[in-house]
Amino acid sequence: MMSPEILLRKHKLRNTGCRKDILKLFQQEKAALAHCDIEKRLSHHYDRVTIYRTLNTFLESGLIHKVLDHSGATKYALCGHECSDIKHRHEHVHFQCKQCHTTECLERLEIPAICLPEGYQAQEVNLLIEGLCPECRKKP
Template sequence: MKDATVDILKRNSLSVTESRRNILQLFLQQNASALRHADIEQSLQSIDRVTIYRTLQAFAEKGIIHSIPGSDGAARYALCKDGCADGHHHDDHVHFVCTRCGATQCLDDVHVPFVRMPEGFEASKTEMVVSGICSKCRS
């Protein structure tokens, strides 16, 4: 997994640091689940909060991760799929938030529907979050 992190960082012209590698490795282990800043802090206690914040910002700017708005005001972050690049995100899928456990999941096969804008309006980003009960909580 460490080699994949180095490849991703180099491909995106980011310095390879231990903190970036560890944070990226955590994302790679999530299988489409999203993480909050607090989740990363709790999992990687050796990395300070500012370093995590700056790393998340750098990853988002480079198209490595995308943000998902949370109903609690805390953004979640998930790995981008192929096609995202420096400043251009193409993650047009729906996100699911479990109302019981709070898990946030990318639903890659469920696309955000096209929204026809009124004349004179131009959309730059469309986000869709569906809330409900996840499969783990239903069991």
């Protein structure tokens, strides 16, 4: 895995403490993170606005993408290495576990092409599968 410093440089972003810490957090977590999770888990304290701005910068530059699930909060997850500010493509399946409530990216599972009725134009496609994650399935 690329270090946060190298990832930031690759996306032409200046290296700041907050950016580095948030990026590191995303790399450590398998699950998608909401703003409040990020705030709670950061080892240093940053104010809400700084975190909010950092997330927006990351969204724009192809480092993270939004993940929609049933939690009501917007969650974010790390993009694959092929994403950039010009090309942001991640039409992959997201999986939410009903037991532990984590949502993860199933990057390798692409959403199948869907033919819309005439006149409609798709701009974003989201597919969420709900069920039990491997960890929770193991529990009795």
